[in-house]
Amino acid sequence: MKLDKNTRILMVGLGLIGGSYAMGFSRRGYRVSAIDVDEGAIAFALENGYIERGSAAADPALISGADLVIFALYPHLLIPWIAENQKYLKPGVVLSDVTGVKSCVVYEIQKILRKDAEFIAAHPMAGKEVSGVRNSDDGIFKEANYIVVPTDENTFETIELCKGIGETLEFARISALPPKAHDEMIGFVSQLTHCIAVSLMTCSKSEHLVDYTGDSFRDLTRIARINENMWCELFLLNKEALLAQMEKFMAEFKTLHDLLEAEDEEALKEKMRLSTRRRALFDK
Amino acid sequence: MKLDKNTRILMVGLGLIGGSYAMGFSRRGYRVSAIDVDEGAIAFALENGYIERGSAAADPALISGADLVIFALYPHLLIPWIAENQKYLKPGVVLSDVTGVKSCVVYEIQKILRKDAEFIAAHPMAGKEVSGVRNSDDGIFKEANYIVVPTDENTFETIELCKGIGETLEFARISALPPKAHDEMIGFVSQLTHCIAVSLMTCSKSEHLVDYTGDSFRDLTRIARINENMWCELFLLNKEALLAQMEKFMAEFKTLHDLLEAEDEEALKEKMRLSTRRRALFDK
Numbered sequence: 001m002k003l004d005k006n007t008r009i010l011m012v013g014l015g016l017i018g019g020s021y022a023m024g025f026s027r028r029g030y031r032v033s034a035i036d037v038d039e040g041a042i043a044f045a046l047e048n049g050y051i052e053r054g055s056a057a058a059d060p061a062l063i064s065g066a067d068l069v070i071f072a073l074y075p076h077l078l079i080p081w082i083a084e085n086q087k088y089l090k091p092g093v094v095l096s097d098v099t100g101v102k103s104c105v106v107y108e109i110q111k112i113l114r115k116d117a118e119f120i121a122a123h124p125m126a127g128k129e130v131s132g133v134r135n136s137d138d139g140i141f142k143e144a145n146y147i148v149v150p151t152d153e154n155t156f157e158t159i160e161l162c163k164g165i166g167e168t169l170e171f172a173r174i175s176a177l178p179p180k181a182h183d184e185m186i187g188f189v190s191q192l193t194h195c196i197a198v199s200l201m202t203c204s205k206s207e208h209l210v211d212y213t214g215d216s217f218r219d220l221t222r223i224a225r226i227n228e229n230m231w232c233e234l235f236l237l238n239k240e241a242l243l244a245q246m247e248k249f250m251a252e253f254k255t256l257h258d259l260l261e262a263e264d265e266e267a268l269k270e271k272m273r274l275s276t277r278r279r280a281l282f283d284k
Numbered sequence: 285m286k287l288d289k290n291t292r293i294l295m296v297g298l299g300l301i302g303g304s305y306a307m308g309f310s311r312r313g314y315r316v317s318a319i320d321v322d323e324g325a326i327a328f329a330l331e332n333g334y335i336e337r338g339s340a341a342a343d344p345a346l347i348s349g350a351d352l353v354i355f356a357l358y359p360h361l362l363i364p365w366i367a368e369n370q371k372y373l374k375p376g377v378v379l380s381d382v383t384g385v386k387s388c389v390v391y392e393i394q395k396i397l398r399k400d401a402e403f404i405a406a407h408p409m410a411g412k413e414v415s416g417v418r419n420s421d422d423g424i425f426k427e428a429n430y431i432v433v434p435t436d437e438n439t440f441e442t443i444e445l446c447k448g449i450g451e452t453l454e455f456a457r458i459s460a461l462p463p464k465a466h467d468e469m470i471g472f473v474s475q476l477t478h479c480i481a482v483s484l485m486t487c488s489k490s491e492h493l494v495d496y497t498g499d500s501f502r503d504l505t506r507i508a509r510i511n512e513n514m515w516c517e518l519f520l521l522n523k524e525a526l527l528a529q530m531e532k533f534m535a536e537f538k539t540l541h542d543l544l545e546a547e548d549e550e551a552l553k554e555k556m557r558l559s560t561r562r563r564a565l566f567d568k
Binding site: 125126127143144145147173175185188189190192193194195196197198199200201202203204206207209210211212213214215216217218219220221222223224225226228229231232235236239242243245246247248249250251252253254256257260261263265268269271272273274275276278279280281282283 | 499559
């Protein structure tokens with residue numbers, strides 16, 4: 001199957017990311033429908049032209065009409081939804097997702113899924129500090145990474161189709177990683193950074209410091225406004241990889257602390273020089 | 285003394301901050317001269333109209349002509365410079381600075397300074413990831429905090445003059461804090477955040493992750509490009525306050541790690557909710 005304007009796309013879940021996908025596809029002339037338990041979200045997406053049909057129930061007609069189903073659900077809802085509703089899927093359908101962690105979902109889904117359907121995992125690394133379909137904004141993809149996360153079960157054709165989702169929505173960079181490498185990377189660049197931001201906000205009473213915070217403090221804590229239900233779930237689902245990253249960071253931070261305590265100027269400067277060199281690569 | 289366009293201002297040190305001060309004062313019609321050991325820096329500032337006179341030596345004529353001397357030097361150079369050159373100062377002169385740590389310099393300077401001169405400490409919380417007079421930009425003050433750091437030795441009139449520097453350069457917020465409170469605050473909002481950013485860059489080989497870093501990682505590590513000579517000196521000069529902040533942060537981060545390890549969902553979410561509430565105050 002190839003992604004084109006005849007492809008009937010069904011979004012399951014119309015939160016910030018599901019809504020922004022629907023918005024982005026519709027704006028480009030694709031045919032999108034949606035299922036979300038929140039009737040208000042469906043009504044909003046219909047009114048704003050993000051979708052042409054929608055339902056608050058797992059409507060068999062909507063499901064069986066779809067060529068491509070994209071799940072933008074909390075991970076714990078994903079597997080039960082597929083188990084319960086896969087009987088309605090059209091033969092040859094492709095399923096994909098937007099989940100932020102992969103090993104814990106992709107293998108299980110591929111195991112339970114009907115043999116005439118294919119699931120290909122993907123992770124759009126985009127977001128906002130606000131949630132819900134009312135904050136939909138397909139502009140958030142413009143600077144963002146889109147990662148296809150295939151397993152040995154996936155066909156070349158479906159991997160290409162999945163890349164096509166990222167291309168259509170005009171992500172800045174599209175790449176592919178196996179599940180384990182993806183989860184380690186996410187543990188480091190996304191989850192560890194959120195743990196740091198949260199700890200920085202919770203370690204001291206900071207209310208009286210509002211007037212003194214410069215850009216650095218604001219930058220480091222911007223992501224400390226966090227949807228606790230989603231992030232707690234993602235942390236727990238990626239627990240081993242994240243704990244390993246946290247431990248690596250703690251050890252390094254403790255080293256810096258001990259160098260300062262020992263007033264080891266040369267070693268402190270060497271850390272700073274390494275940091276500067278590595279960070280410079282990110283600005284190229 | 286009041287700050288007005290008859291005030292002869294002498295900048296000692298023409299790096300990024302000294303240069304930006306000179307630029308900001310000159311643009312507004314103030315008379316600025318400068319001393320910096322780097323002849324190239326003086327030449328650049330003269331050519332660009334940041335100063336009307338300058339010298340690479342501690343020129344007695346320049347020093348004795350100044351009503352207000354502002355030091356934008358590395359802290360370790362500050363006290364020796366004053367000790368050596370205060371004999372040239374005009375009676376009634378006011379001295380100020382831009383140093384990022386205070387307890388370790390202000391009391392010592394006030395102790396050694398001639399009784400017919402007054403030193404008032406100030407901290408412009410502004411910067412860039414680049415240094416040197418060639419990167420001067422008085423626009424960096426527009427969103428920044430300016431903190432006057434008086435001691436019991438300072439007169440009301442001089443504190444007002446010092447606030448006037450911040451007002452003239454159009455800082456966003458001007459406030460006053462005693463040295464100890466200033467250094468604790470800076471240990472938290474500025475130095476701790478730089479320690480975190482450096483540790484995040486040095487704890488893992490991250491070169492291969494450039495393609496996957498989203499906004500969060502980039503935000504948290506923007507300040508990881510660091511002038512190692514200046515920051516190492518500032519860290520060491522504020523060692524006790526910074527170590528205390530680092531220890532508080534480490535304990536909190538370890539708590540988060542242990543909650544995740546124990547899969548204590550409710551406690552994890554409570555941390556995230558506290559973080560979200562506190563961070564929301566910063567966006568008001």
